[in-house]
Amino acid sequence: MSYILQSIFNGLLAGCIYALFAMGLTMVYRVLNFVNFAHGELIMWGAYLLYLFMGDPFHFPLYVALIPALGFTILLGLGMDWIVFKPLRRTNRLTLLIAALGISFFLRNGAQLFWGAELRTYGFEIKRGWRLFHISMTANQMAIILATLGCIIIVYLLLYRSIIGKAMRAVSDNLELARVTGINAKKTIRFTWIISSALACVGGILLALDTNLQPGMGMINLVKAFAAILLGGVGNVWGALWGGIFIGLAENLSVLFISTGYKDSIAFGMMVLLLLLRPRVLYGSQE
Amino acid sequence: MTESFLEVRDVYSGYGKIEVLHGVSLTVAPKEIVCVIGPNGSGKSTLLKTIVGLIQPTRGFIQFDGSEISHKEPEENVELGIAYIPQGKNIFPSLTVMENLEMGGISLKDSRKARNAIQEIWERYPILQKRRKIKAGSLSGGEKQVLAMARASILQPRLILLDEPSIGLAPKVIDEMYHHINRMNREGIPLLIVEQNARKALRLAHRAYVLDLGRNRLEDTGEGLLNNEEVQHLYLGR
Numbered sequence: 473m474s475y476i477l478q479s480i481f482n483g484l485l486a487g488c489i490y491a492l493f494a495m496g497l498t499m500v501y502r503v504l505n506f507v508n509f510a511h512g513e514l515i516m517w518g519a520y521l522l523y524l525f526m527g528d529p530f531h532f533p534l535y536v537a538l539i540p541a542l543g544f545t546i547l548l549g550l551g552m553d554w555i556v557f558k559p560l561r562r563t564n565r566l567t568l569l570i571a572a573l574g575i576s577f578f579l580r581n582g583a584q585l586f587w588g589a590e591l592r593t594y595g596f597e598i599k600r601g602w603r604l605f606h607i608s609m610t611a612n613q614m615a616i617i618l619a620t621l622g623c624i625i626i627v628y629l630l631l632y633r634s635i636i637g638k639a640m641r642a643v644s645d646n647l648e649l650a651r652v653t654g655i656n657a658k659k660t661i662r663f664t665w666i667i668s669s670a671l672a673c674v675g676g677i678l679l680a681l682d683t684n685l686q687p688g689m690g691m692i693n694l695v696k697a698f699a700a701i702l703l704g705g706v707g708n709v710w711g712a713l714w715g716g717i718f719i720g721l722a723e724n725l726s727v728l729f730i731s732t733g734y735k736d737s738i739a740f741g742m743m744v745l746l747l748l749l750r751p752r753v754l755y756g757s758q759e
Numbered sequence: 760m761t762e763s764f765l766e767v768r769d770v771y772s773g774y775g776k777i778e779v780l781h782g783v784s785l786t787v788a789p790k791e792i793v794c795v796i797g798p799n800g801s802g803k804s805t806l807l808k809t810i811v812g813l814i815q816p817t818r819g820f821i822q823f824d825g826s827e828i829s830h831k832e833p834e835e836n837v838e839l840g841i842a843y844i845p846q847g848k849n850i851f852p853s854l855t856v857m858e859n860l861e862m863g864g865i866s867l868k869d870s871r872k873a874r875n876a877i878q879e880i881w882e883r884y885p886i887l888q889k890r891r892k893i894k895a896g897s898l899s900g901g902e903k904q905v906l907a908m909a910r911a912s913i914l915q916p917r918l919i920l921l922d923e924p925s926i927g928l929a930p931k932v933i934d935e936m937y938h939h940i941n942r943m944n945r946e947g948i949p950l951l952i953v954e955q956n957a958r959k960a961l962r963l964a965h966r967a968y969v970l971d972l973g974r975n976r977l978e979d980t981g982e983g984l985l986n987n988e989e990v991q992h993l994y995l996g997r
Contacts, residue, residue, distance in 0.1 A: 635865060642862050645851040652811055654837040654866030654914060
């Protein structure tokens with residue numbers, strides 16, 4: 473029994489992180505109409521940037537290092553849009569997809585050049601967790617849940633209470649109409665990249681806190697975020713949130729039946745199934 | 760001829776390699792309602808999109824209030840005071856009625872002005888106030904059209920381009936729509952209206968044009984076209 477509870481808890485934990493990735497990915501999709509396959513690299517760079525500012529020569533404490541890590545990840549997101557995606561905006565989706573893959577390779581290999589391919593950690597000692605209703609949880613894991621809740625609340629407030637967030641929803645509804653209404657589309661697109669990159673950075677850091685850092689961490693989690701947005705309906709921010717949590721739960725509950733080594737295949741399997749059964753999900757919820 | 764507020768002269772335009780307008784000209788004088796009618800595919804919507812800047816003309820000249828706007832972006836034209844209400848999808852469906860109106864005033868520097876304008880809209884269109892918290896996508900067709908016009912009015916436009924305001928609406932609702940259009944015009948705003956169901960629009964219009972296959976075909980007063988035998992036969996189905 474406690475084993476099942478523990479699996480559910482672990483699933484929620486992983487799901488929180490996938491949800492953060494998926495929400496950012498789906499936002500960019502809704503506004504710009506393409507899947508940013510370099511989103512995983514924002515996740516990975518976010519995590520490594522924190523590692524950078526916590527290590528030589530900075531030695532900032534975690535909460536201080538968070539600020540430049542967030543800032544530079546956002547700059548990276550804005551930069552990839554400005555340098556690569558913006559000039560390609562009027563081309564077709566395939567061009568954007570290939571370009572995103574190109575950026576992804578570039579950034580992944582860049583990180584590998586700096587930090588090497590070996591696993592790294594932030595170097596917090598692992599404390600024994602508390603036990604609560606037969607579930608063991610560590611301080612890191614509590615932080616993951618709290619940080620995710622915080623992010624969800626911030627995203628909600630931005631989208632539904634701030635004028636720029638409302639403009640972002642308007643642009644994702646209808647870009648042409650937004651332009652003739654007087655909404656500054658360029659500003660709104662920049663705002664979308666900022667939110668998306670910040671969510672990737674926070675998610676990446678939480679993931680690295682729970683597991684470790686590795687240049688390939690972005691790619692594998694991008695796939696899971698992608699599965700989550702397919703599940704939640706492409707372009708639907710709250711759908712992405714539930715999709716992420718669902719994938720996390722499914723993966724961790726699957727461990728009850730199959731070997732842990734195959735855990736990653738759950739998200740892939742779901743994605744393949746979804747695309748086979750409902751190929752139209754890729755065209756989004758706009759129709 | 761009277762001085763023109765909007766002048767479109769010999770404009771060619773289209774989508775990519777497909778040219779839709781092959782030299783269209785028209786004028787709108789201050790305080791005038793001008794109607795453009797024509798069959799499907801005659802380029803009516805393309806004409807409005809070209810004026811507002813969503814499509815760039817390949818040749819020709821567009822002038823608004825004395826300055827050339829042929830190659831301006833839509834955002835700049837909105838700033839100049841041109842409001843464009845597209846056909847069909849002219850509201851933000853996932854935003855509430857209130858949020859739709861807030862978007863209408865987003866380019867105003869003074870947010871108090873936007874709030875006042877929304878207050879005025881509540882008085883003018885009580886139905887919108889009643890529904891301010893619901894998603895605009897779930898409004899009826901007529902309410903959507905009213906919302907679109909109300910949103911455009913927030914910026915106090917100096918010219919309104921209306922694309923098929925009556926499409927898909929019940930006759931009674933169309934009457935109401937034209938009542939609102941007429942009121943806007945009486946307040947001094949010139950309108951350029953594109954319509955396929957032409958009778959109602961022609962009755963209201965000071966002047967009207969018939970467009971056919973991307974070219975000017977006829978031009979007259981609204982009354983004149985309404986009584987024109989060819990127009991009656993071809994476009995009014997009589």
